[in-house]
Amino acid sequence: MFKTFRFRLFLSYLALSAAVLGAAFFLVYQCIERAELSTLKSKLLDEAALVSAQLRSSDLASPGLHALAHSLGLKVRSRLTIIGADGRVLADSELDVAGVRAMENHSSRPEVAGAMKGGPSYDLRRSATLGKAMLYAAYPVSSGARVVAVARLTIPAAQLEAAMTMLKKALSAALALAFLLSFLLGLAVSGGFSRSFNKIVYGSKKFAAGNFSYRIQKDFHGEMGKLAETLNSMSAAIEENLRRVEFQSQQLAAAFANMAEGVLITGPDARVTALNPAIERMFGVKAETSVSKPLLEVILNARLSGICGRAVSGGKPVWEETELFAPVRGVFSVNASPLFEGGAVSGCLMVVHDVTEVRRLEAGRRDFVANVSHELKTPLTAIRGCAETLLEGAIDDREHAMKFLGVICEHSKRLDNIVGDLLKLSALESYAAEVKKEAVGLKDLADSLVTSLASVFRSKKAVVSNIIPADLRVNADPEKLGQVFINLLDNAVKFSPESPKVEISAQELPGSVKVLVRDNGTGIPQSRLARVFERFYRVDQARSRETGGTGLGLSIVKHVVELHGGSVGVESAEGRGSTFWFTIPK
DSSP, X not given: OTTSHHHHHHHHHHHHHHHXXXXXXXXXXXXXXXXXXXXXHHHHHHXXXXXXXXXXXXXXXXXXXXXXXXXXXXXXXXXXXXXXXXXXXXEETTSOHHXXXXXXXOTTSHHHHHHHTTSOXXXXXXXXXXXXXXXXXXXXXXXXXXXXXXXXEEEETHHHHHHHHHHHHHHHHHHHHHHHHHHHHHHHXXXXXXXXXXXXXXXHHHHHTTOTTOOOOOOOOHHHHHHHHHHHHHHHHHXXXXXXXXXXXXXXXXXXXXXXXXXXXXXXXXXXXXXXHHHHHHHTOOHHHHTTSBHHHHSOOHHHHHHHHHHHHHTSOEXXXXXXXXXXXXXXXXXXXXXXETTEEEEEEEEEEEOHXXXXXXXXXXXXXXXXXXXXXXXXXXXXHHHHHHHTTGGXXXXXXXXXXXXXXXXXXXXXXXXXXXXXXXXXXSXXXXXXXXXXXXXXXXXXXXXXXXXXXXXXXXXXXXXXXXXXXXXXXXXXXXXXXXXXXXXXXXXXXXXXXXXXXXXXXXTEEEEEEEEOSSOXXXXXXXXXXXXXXXXXXXXXXXXXXXXXXXXXXXXXXXXXXXXXXXXXXXXXXXXXXXXXXO
8 A cells, every 4th residue: 555656646745735834834933033023123223222312412421320211211111221332331220320330341242242333233142140031222322423322222032932932823723724634635636646547557558568559548637638648649640650660761771871961852752751951051941841842842953853853763873963053053963862662663862962162173273283384384485495596506696695594594583483382382281281370579570571672672662661550469470471471562562553652551350460561553453353362363464474473472371361360351443552451360
């Protein structure tokens, strides 16, 4: 009996009821006791304040103070004790002069000590003299800002104790009655709940044994009735779902086996039955809004739908790499495989791999090889032509020989610059690229680089001003950051008319510093701004080669800044100059 569910439920209910009722009894008792105590405290303090106010106008050294204390004590119906600033008792409403003189110093009493500090004070304690609990309320008697005495009222705590004893008896009777009602109610509730619970347990055992045709008798209501109804519905649904488990497990196994790429599964009617997060990212669709919809409606592209259709109709896998322009643009490798159930095609498993970036890199590699070949061919052709001319006899003509040798030297330098920039770019793009960061003063670094490029500036009569704040510092690699300044300053002067003006400035942003190099050159057309940081891209092909540019400087700038975790950009308009900027984290 003691181990049955009903008994444990009843015992738990009884224990909870006892705990709640006990806590309620304790809280109510405590609250009322505090309220009673607070009322007495407020009353005593108010009366002490009135006595204090009357004592302010009295002579505390007068022999009539004892009579005044007796009179005031009768009015407030409490014992009044007047205590001097030194703690000595000056008068007491219940003692004569001799008795007052015999009283000990009261400065150590808590309520007196509190009042001596300038405010009302209160204490409840057992009096050693009277041998019973007393309530004390003390109020300062002030003269100006100085406390000259303390008026203390005292009453026995017996009246509070009597009231609380009566309250305790009343609450105890109420508690006993409530507990009895709780006991009877617990018996009734636990009995009804136990009967309902036993029926549900019996039905659950039937379901666990595989008997899904059994139905729990619903002869009870409430939550237990809903639970029985739910279990009956569940048993009916399980019978139906068991027939689908085999096919769904095949779908799930295929989908999870190909989770590295985008996976999409359709049924025999070309409606989507499942898709993975990779498909959601590739085509911007959501699984919850795509399931049960036709594939062509989910991914608005006839090519993908056609690949899936060919796999289903042909009964064999179809692989195709295709470039899509809608709903998203990119190159995708698609592998569609038919799914079979009972020997018949029941759907399609489509695995999609986004190869856009791979093809872009391949195209970039081809463009890079073509650009490098073109850039190297021009100076090599010039060098070869001059060398052949010299070999054919021009070497004997000193004037022409010097001219051809100058051309060879000039193009050799250009070749050296191209190779050097290519090596720099290769080092920056490699995984081993190292950034040795340290605190760098931007103004000092820019000043030193302006000095190193002084000959270039003088040749163009350029005026370069550095207005970067002297205290602006960043955490960066000074050598690599120097490459950024050199490339930007060199470009600003080379691609500007005679006597250009170049300004270097910087501004502090949250978490980073933005550096700007502004010139008053010819500017860059808006249509070409997006490509200026590409390798070998030149806004003005002929002029760039005339100035000896390699077409790699701004690409180096971009890679260095990105290695530091920053970004680059340009603002320009034709005929209004250009402003190249970059940010470096602090």
